[in-house]
Every structure is written in C-alpha cells, then in structure tokens.
Amino acid sequence: MTSDPTAEWQPTACILCECNCGIVVQTRDRTIAKIRGDKAHPTSQGYTCNKALRLDHYQNDRNRLTSPLRRRSDGSYEEIDWDTAIAEIAAGFAGIRDEHGGDKVFYYGGGGQGNHLGGAYSGAFLKAIGSRYRSNALAQEKTGEHLVDRYLYGGHTRGEFARAEVSVFVGKNPWMSQSFPRARVVLNEIAKDPGRSMIVIDPVVTDTAKLADFHLRVRPGTDAWCLAALAAVLVTEDLCDETFLAEHVSGVDEVRDVLREVPIDEYARRCGVDESLIRAAARRIGAAASVSVFEDLGIQQAPNSTLSSYLNKLLWVLTGNFAKTGAQHLHSMFAPLFSASGVGRTPVTGSPIIAGLVPSNVVPEEILTDHPGRIRGMIVESSNPAHSVADSATVREALGSLELLVVIDVAMTETARLAHYVLPAASQFEKPEATFFNLEFPHNTFHLRHALFEPLAGTLPEPEIWARLVRALNVVSDDDLRPLRQAAAQGLDAYAEAFLVAVRTNPALGRVLPFVLYETLGPALPDGLAGAAALWGLAQKTAMQYPEAVRRAGHVDGNALFEAILAGRSGVTFSEHEYVDDFDLITHEDKRIRLAMPEMLADVRALHADTPLLTSDEFPIVLSAGERRANTANDIMRDPAWRKGDVDGALRISVEDAAAIGLVDGGRARIVTAAGSAEATVEVSEVMLPGHVSLPNGYGVDHVDADGLSHTPGVAPNALTSTQWRDAHAGTPWHKHVPARVETLPAV
Template sequence: MTQLHPTACILCSRNCGLTVEKEGRDIRRIKGDPAHPVSQGYICQKAARLDYYQNSPDRLTKPLKRQRDGTFKAIGWDQALTEIAARLKEIKNKHGGDAFAFAGGGGQGNHLGGAYSRQLMAAMGSRYSYNSLGQEKTGDFWVNGRLFGNQGCHTTEDVEHSDYVLFIGCNPYQAHGIHNARDTLKHIRNDPNRTMVVIDPRRTETAEMADVFIQIKPGTDAFLMSAILGVIVQEGLMDERFLTQRTVGYQEVLDVFRKVPVKAYCETADVSLDTVQSVARGFAQAKRGCVRIDLGIQQTLNCTLNGYLEKMLYLVCGHFGKQGTNNLHTMLLPILGNTDERKQIKGKKLKRTAYHGMMPIAGIYPPNILPDEILKAGENRIRAVFVDSANPVLTWANSQAFEAAFQSLDLLVTIDVALTETAALSHYVLPASSQLEKWECTGFNLEFPVNAFHLRKPIFEPLADSLPEPEIYTRLLEKMGVVESYPWLTRIAKLQPKASRYLPFLGAFVGLLARNPKQFPFAASILYRTLGPTLKTAEGDTPDAAAFLLPLCMDYARRYDKAVRRAGVKGSKLTLGIGLFERLINSPSGAVMSRHDYDEVWQLVANRDQKIHLAVPEMLDALRNLSITESTSQAYPFTLMAGERRTYNANQIYRNPEWRKVDKHGFLRLHPDDAAKLGVLKGDSLIVKSANGEVQAVVEPDDTVRPGVCTLPHGYGQRFLGGAEQGPALNRLSASDWCEPFSKTPYHKLIPVRLETIKEVAA
C-alpha cells in the first residue's frame, strides 16, 4: 500500500497542504492534501515540481570554509562552529554589537528556525535585521501602526465571500496570495452577482477573468486610488455610520478627498473617467467589498502612500470587520515587531543605522541600505553578516553593490541548502537540512475569522551532514557560551505526569528565567535542549524543534480563549494553551487553532479606544502634495516592471532550471509595436540597460503590456552548478538609491531602461 506523507508547499505565502508519495529519497508524486484545514486539497502546478528542490544536484552536504585562494574546503561541524563563534566574539568585543547584522531567514515555509536565529542577534547585542519583507511590505506595516495602533496589526482579505473585489497591482492567478486562488477567481467570474475589478499596467491572467480591467500607467497608483476615493467622498457614498462609530479623525481625511481633482488624476493615470466613476460607485455601494493588493503598488512610486490609500478604500466605505471584507487577524508566531519611531523601547530610542540613519519598521531594516552600511559607515560599519535561507546577491536590489559589500566583510556566514551566489562569497557555508527533512511550519497563518496552523514533520532524513537550523544555532550559541546547560530542567520535563501536562516544567522554566533574566533571549534553545527531546506525538515522533511553541500557545490561548474554545480545544484556564499545543503537534495535516466572531476583529485593534485612527498627518501631507514624477527619459525610454509572477517561476529555492516546463529563458515581454520598432521577433535577444547595469534577455512580443512598458520575471539568474547565469539576473538593473525615500523600498516595478539589439551593442 502506498503511503502518503503530509507536508506543505514552500513556494508562496499560502503554504498549501500537500501529500507526498516517495520512494527512497525520491519524490514520486505530489497531490493536494484534502485534510489541510485551509487549502483542502488545492494545489497549483509549481508545487508538483518540488523534487527539483529536494533532490537538486547542488545540495550542500558538509560545512565549507573558504581558503586563501578562494576555493572551499569541507570541514567538520565542530571546527566550523568553534571558529565562527570565536570570530563573532572577537568582532563584538572589538567593535560592539552594531558591527553585526542578520540577513534573511524564514524563506517562505522555512519559519520554525526563525525563533532560533533571532537568538544570535541577542548574543551579539545587535538589532540590525534585514529581510525581504523590508523591500516589500514595510511601508504597509508602518501605515498599519498608525491606523491600528501597532505595526504588528496586519490586514487580510476575505475575497472568497466578497461581492465586489478590487485587485490592485496583483495577479492572484499566478501569485496566489488568496484562498485557493484559481478556484476562487473562477467562482467570482462565473457569478453574475459578483464583480471583479483588476487594476494593473499589464493585462494579466487575472485581468482576463475580470469584469472590469483598468490598464493604469505604471507609477500612478496613488493618483488612481485618490481619484476613486475622490468620487466616493464627493458623491457622498462613504459609510458615515461606520466612520462615526469605528474611526477617529475621519472628517480631516474626507476634507482632503473632497479636494481631489478626479478628472485630472484620471488623465495622469491614463484611465477612463467614466470607468473610474463606475468602479467607485459599485465598490462603495457593494454589500461586501474587498481590496487585495501586492507588490505592484508596494514596489513603485509613493508605495507607503499607496498602502494608506488602499486601506482608505475599504475603510471609508465601511468594508471592514465583516464577512467578505478586509479584516485584521491573529498570528501564533510573532513575525512582526512594533518599532514605531515615535516611541522608545524599554527606555531606549530605536536604533538607527550608522550611515543612513534609517529606522526599523516592524523590527526590520531595508535591504536597500545594507551595502552602504557595510561600505560607507567608517568605523561604525557593519563588519559581520549572517545570511540564512536567503540569497541577497540575486534577490535584493543592486547585485553589484552586494557583491562588493559582502566581499569586504570581516566575516560572512551563509546557512542554506545550496551553494548560492551569496554563499559563494562567504567565509563559511553551513549546510541546512531541506524543508522536507526537518520539523517546519509556516508563519503566514493570516486567516480570519478561522485561523489555522500547520506544523509539519520531516518526510526524509537530513541529507549527509546537513543539520536543521535549530540545531545549528543552538550549537553555535553554546560555543559562544551564552546558552547554558540545565540537566535538572530536562529531568523535570521527563517526569511530568500526564494529568498536569507540562505545568510543572513550565513553572520551573519560568522560575529559571526569573532568576536569570539574561537567559530569556535564548529561551527557544533552552526549550529545544530540555523539553524538546521529551516531546512525543501520537505517532511517536519527537517534534523537538517545536518546543518553543508551547509558551506561544499558552499566550495565544490566554489572549483569544473564546476563539480557541470555539475551535474545539479543551482545557481549563491553565491548560487551554497546553491543549492547543498538543493539537498542533498531533495534526500532521495542520489544525484549526481559533474561530473568531466577526465583531471580535475590534479586539485586535491595538489603539486604546479600539478605533481606527484614520488621520495620519504624514499621509495627508503626501496627498496634498501629490505630484507627477516621470521615471523615463530620452536615455532610458522604457519602463521595466521587474519581478513578474509567471507559470514557472518561483522563489530562489528552485535552482535547477530544468524544473521549468515553459519560459526557460525568462522572456522579456514587450508590446508588439515596440518590438517592431526595434526590429526584433520572438526568440531574438536584446540588451536591457539601466543606469545601474545590464542583462541580456530573450524577446517575446506580447500585447498584454502597454506600449513603452516591458516585464521580466523574478527567480532567474542563478549560476547552477557553477555554470552561466540562467536567465536575467534582475537586480543587476536595480539601483540602491532608486527607492522610496521614506521606507527605502526599491522601485522594482518602475525601472527606467533602454533596449538595445545585439547588433547595436556590437557596433
């Protein structure tokens, strides 16, 4: 009988449940898991190719140390971690904690290790954490903090129950991001009582299914959303009752939108006034309206303002806090902090970077500035960087700057499953077990009102000498002398009676931290070493790396006890969190952890009055001063929208180019009229040049893009097995300073380029 192993897809934030049929170390078949509480058997074509990740020929098998001649030598774990620990302590003692930065972590479904990697920052005394959210979402997080009272308040969208959906700068058909995206889109398209509006510079696959498609001029999203809001407010279509009862400062906001020159803004965005008016009226008058956005408006001009306007669309119309609208949600893993620059943390001002003086947002610093903080900050520069499950050289803006910066470091350590382009520059490379070889989970459990969590067990043994991140970091911290051994705590964990279920251990653990508060930042590793080995699931597995979830479950059940009980979790006030923990470790396909009522969304608003504070002075000033910015020029007449989602591209964990069934070159999509002017046909090559660099791309004439606009996909540019670049390495085109001044978010969707034929270049 064939055994099916439950796990999850690791290619996007949805982390759909999968079942895997294997033979030895090979994956024979992948299907959607009908037992998964969220995806319920849904799967897309990308997940079916996961064997190209798991069994890639460039998997790392041993720790590597760079030699003087630039080559790597395989060494043992003890030597690697001993030497790295000594180097880290030396750098900290000589230059202080600010000389250290952490980069990456949490690649898609690779989230369980995040609790362990954060401990290294505590050991170094550094707050400098850089990750990909810092080049995508921090403007949005900042706005959330001002509106809802905490940057950890994050909104979700109930698209599947909405009557009127606005998709702005996103293509769920390819990028997903919503519940079972393609099924949901088909249901909306086939229902005459529901309306789908897509706003995008390209006629995407989602746009092809829409009732209304608005093909906006790139970079003018703030003008279009302001125009829609202008129509709503000027025609009195806002929800006055909602605004009065649930918000603060709405009159000041409405006054700004009353002055919006709707017609002029439509002309700026190059869209029809009649269409904008129709969409504004339809959305405002819908019973259940919803907005879904993504990187299309988050990596372009006015991206922080775009995040504010997107939220004003549904808040001004009262499409919030009910089924089919936008809502807040709970999170089990604390993946976002609250680093509001107006406040202090424990009496200390927020740490700003040495060169740019940049503040963190939600605890994250923007990758765009990291090369400068390494190369230009003088004696206060960053000298050591740990990179975890990330490839900044390829995936963060300005590859050339990252190459120069990383090569200048005193210490660069990379933890990954393959010798990535970043790992190739490192002093030490530590081989991580794959996401299918260790206990893992997803931190992106962003559902409301029903929220779920999926702790998945390994379905393969770790490859060769690779180790899971919890073990890597715990050993390193032990080498550094910051994590102590507590055999007495292990004995208590082993002796705990079933009746009290972990309570004696938790009491002893809390007492330990109270007596020795300096050990608090290392709680995850202490739990991993003491409680972890004693844990057993109903199937007899040992989810040791998940031990830190126990106190998180206790806290979650304390805060949302009614919702946890509605999910069917049993327990007293003391043991409800234990019941939740046991549910999670005993549910290989994932489990529902809470069921909220819709009116409980207001308990998630962090403002003391539990109202939404609409008037954000910085955003209202930006609205009053909104002006046209032309990105193109005679030297660079085309707009490149970089990072398009396509049928066979994904994050950087797919390195073997053979996984792609189509689009192996990463085509440059170009309007047929522009292709004709350049004298190129499908399959011809062009040089794409920006002010920062150039790449070569293969042309595909495509009338879904506007004239003067071209697109390239993300996920290409790797040097697989040390060979030539596989497709366009986009971030050779992006510049560090081509970004929003406020959040430092790169303008990936608005890169000015020129296109040259190979003959022109040769001449």
C-alpha cells in the same frame, strides 16, 4: 521513512508561496515521487497550483550542500567538520562583539516561504552576542504597508475574498502569485457570479485582469493618482458609510477635506484610465454589501508605494467594509512576522527601521563606509541578498568586504559564494518545519510539517545549528538547564510550572529562550520533533492573546494547542474568531480606526504637483523587474529543469514597442539601465502597455548540471536595479519601475 511508492500518502505542504497549501506525497528512496493536494488540510482543502507538483527539484537539487565549508585565502572552499566550523564562527562573532560591539553583527533572513521554524531559534544566538539589526525580504515589500497598518489600527488585515461581493486587486495577480487560500478557485467563482465583481488595478493584462469586470489599466507608476481618484469619488458622490465612520473611525473630516481637493478628471488623465471607468468602479465599491482589497508588489515596489498602501485602505474604510462577512479583517497570528518595536534609524545612513527591519537596499551603504557604526559581520539564513536585493554588483561588493560572513542554507547560493563559512542546512522536507504566514479570518490555521526524510548526510536542521552556536558561547550551563529537562520528562504541565520559575529566577535564560526550549523540551518531544520546541512558547502566547478564539477552535489552553499542533499532521485551526472580534483586535485604546495619517495626507496633496517623469530620453521605457509567472519560484528552485516553459525567462514587450525597436518574438534583445545591462529572449505580447516591459523573478541563478558546469539561465533582474530608487517612507525598492532602454542585438 518509507521507500515504497505504493505506500500510504504522507502529509506535508508546498513551500513555494506564502499559502503553503497542504499536500500529500509518496516517496521513493530520497525522492518525492508523487504529489497531490491534501483534502484534509483545513485551509487549502485539496487545492494546489501547478508549481507544487515539481517540488522534488528542490529536494534533490545538485547544488545541495553536504559539508560545512571554509573559504581559503584564494577564494576557494575547503570542507571542515562541524565542531571546527561552530567553534571558529562563534569565536569570530564574539571577537567582533568584544572589539566593536555586538550591534555590528547583522542578521539577514530567517526563512523563505515555508521555513520559518528554523529562524525562530536565531534570536538566542543573536541576543547572546548583542546583535540588534536585521532585515529580510519583507523589508523589500511590506514595511510601507505595515507603517500604514500600524497607524490606522495596529495590525495586519486580510480580505475575505471567498465571500466578498466586490474584490479589488491592486498591483496583484493572484492567479499567479496566489497569496490567499484556493486562489484560482475563488477567482473563477467571482468571475462566474453575476452578483459579484472584480476590480483590478494593473498596467498589465494579467490572468486575473482577464477575469475582471473593471480593469483599471494604469500607466506604470501612477497607481497613487488612480487610487486617490477612486477615494475622491467615494467622498464627492456621498458613497461613504456614514454610520460606520461615526461609530468606528477618527479623523474622517480631515481626510474628506483632502480628497475633496482631488481633481478626478485630471488624475484620470495622469494615470491613463478613463474617468468614467474610475467613477463606475468607485460606485461599484460604494454600493456593495462587502468589499475586500489586496495590494501586492506591483505597488509595494513602485513609486509612491507607502502612499498607495494608504490610499487603497481608504477604499474599504470609507465604505465601512470591516468586521463583516466578505470584508476586510484584522486576524490572529501564531507568531509575529514583524517586531513590535516602532520606527528607529540605522546607525550609518539614518534610514528608517520599520517593525524591526532595516531596509534591504541600505545594507550595502551600512557596510561600505568607514563610519564607526558600520556593519562588520553578517549572518545570512535561508536568504540570498546577493541575488534578491537591488544592484547586485554593489551588494556583492559589500558582502565581500565584511570581516565575517556566514551563510546557512541548503544550496551554494550567490551569497554563499561570498561567505567565509557556509553551513549546510537540512531541507524543508528533512526536518520539522512551519510557516508563520497565518493570516486568515475567521478561522486561522497552523501546520507543523513532519520530516519526510532523514537529513542529508553532512547537514543539520537550523535549530541544531543555532543551538551549537549558543553552546559555544557558554551563556548558560547544564546545571541551569537540568531542572527543566527533568520537568519536561514529567509532561507539559510540570514543564510549564518549572519554566516560569526558571525564567523568573535566572535572567540569563530569558535572553536565550528558544535555545532553552530546544535543549530542555525538545528531547522530550516525540517523532523527532525536537525542532518544534519553540512552538510551545508561541502556543502559550497565542492562547493568552486570543483566549476565546483559541477555545472556540477546540483548545482549552496553550498546552492543549501545542499538543494539537504536534499531532495534526495536516494542520490545525488554532483560532476561530467572530466578526465582532475585529474591533477588539484594533490596538488603539479607543478601538477606533485612525484615518488621518499626517504624512500620507501631505503626500496626497503633493500629487497635485507636476511630477517629473522618472524615464528619460536615455531610458524611455519602464522595466518591471521580477514578475511572477507560471514558471517562477524565486531562487529556491535552482535547477532549470523544473520549468516546463519560458526556459530563458523572456523579456515581455508590447507589440508597439517591438515594432518600433525592430524586435521579433523569440529574438534577442539587450536591456540597459543605469545599473547594468543584460541580454534576453523576447516575447512580444499584447498584455504589455507601450513603454512597459517585464522580466520574471527567479532566473539568472548559478546551477551545476550533470557535467559539473555552472549555468545562469535567464536574467538576474537585480543586475539591472538600483538601491537608490526607493520609497521615501519605508525604503522599499522600486523594482517594478526601473527606467530602461531596450536595444536590438545583431543576428548571430
């Protein structure tokens, strides 16, 4: 590791959103001294937003953990050695397994925006103790969309916005939340091109909405009526691509019949958007040569979220915007973000398990009960449910009641403060790391980041933590692993042959494959890349699943792909698809899109009813809790010094509401919901509709400053949300639609 700030720039990546833009850095001692975009990165190509430039605040946070901790009976913590921690934790979870069943041990997490590689090793320990249930942040956002995707075509789609004639953003502000490569560059290109158009559906005049040709400024929570009206215009004005529908889509007539019943003028009134604007936007979609659509948390954490996911996909399916330049695409994935399993039910509440994920908001109910199937032990890795899940008070009560709670993290988070054991992980820049947010088409990229620093003294990378836990269970012996270790020393071809024989002849190895790879292939890898061993198995699967696309990208087989990943310091393109491949990526046997999703069509018909308002005289305003802004980055950046503005995380409120309540810009207000109350600095803003306020994400976290004091700047938004307000299909929370009341505070 270099300590000379004038030395060669080292490639790595930003970790603050799913894009994981490539960056190059110079280091000084243990600090990241200089940062700029990596022009050699095949996806981001030198692009980065302002947040990446402040990553040293993550790397050198005063809250970093440097020793395993064990909670005393009085609630305080004592430092213990790693051997003691591993032995006691393994014995504790084994005890729960033996007495109550391993399915009573719950796993939450598996990585944040850029640290997915460590979580790839958790499965070995979890299978060894019989754990079955898990959740993470995706269960607060994407499971409704996944439910729809799985029914329609079986996989995830992504728009090709850099080449789309019309780009549609639904509850999405990519200027702030990024989510696709070079987002701000692409948005500016669209805005400046008279031949292209941007449609934004959002109650807020976001930075993206300011660039839009059509801003459908819906009332909060009414996206479904707006989307249904748009789809109805496509059908009633004959704007659909009939050739595409006849050749590639099933169930079209059923969908048409439902959409013809939509009273477009009435739905326009309900959502607060002029009917002529809705019709103009629909006609622009129907006339375009290519359309791409992006939905995000604005609808995924609001009423009718799964229905809204379905309806926005009708916009591009009905108009044939699939498998062509600038349209919507299925894509390869280097590793699955979701389990291949279908929908199940949780043991206590019977809540839906979609793609293997329990809805985050039911986890407290699955704990705080005397039901024999209740959760008794929990492992939380690189996640902070005590802060990020709705109704923080109840979440903390639930976590505090567990027989055993273990947290693996880099910092003493709000969840870690409730744990029986806290295990300190190396930071994302102190170990090999990667993201599995590989979602692009036609070229898809994987980036293995090498360590910039040695792990901080007292910490371990997650692969080593999980390996030590598996070793403590004695599920495989050194004799079982010895042939694979010997084969690894002879090269990847010899290892592949030995691996297939070992797994076929010894079923015990198959249950803990990530551990086997780490223990046998890991030591043979160069440059301290033992933690990348799990990628060998993923490379083999990728090469088998997308053989032609992988070969087009320059990799003859899985071993060649793995070697390219190890060597590609700025990332590698692992698949290169042709547009016709989209149809092959549909998982249905007939390779057709199935459009008539029965439960969604029933929900469309239900929109006709007079839906009661969720607000009331007591709580007349809608709060959007967790807005992404220029100075927010979830809670991975815990030191408030990283923020250059909006230090307190202001409550944004409309000019009209501020005047009615008696609030002034820069003043203080109290915001009250059924779950709790908080005080916030006020920002009076024309971007907000009357009756709509917002608070940013990432505030209200514990932080120890230079004087050793604990501060919680801003509002922790989930002190104000409720676990009971959630989508009927997916259980995703309504963080963006919380009935609230805003009050003035007396002058100090």
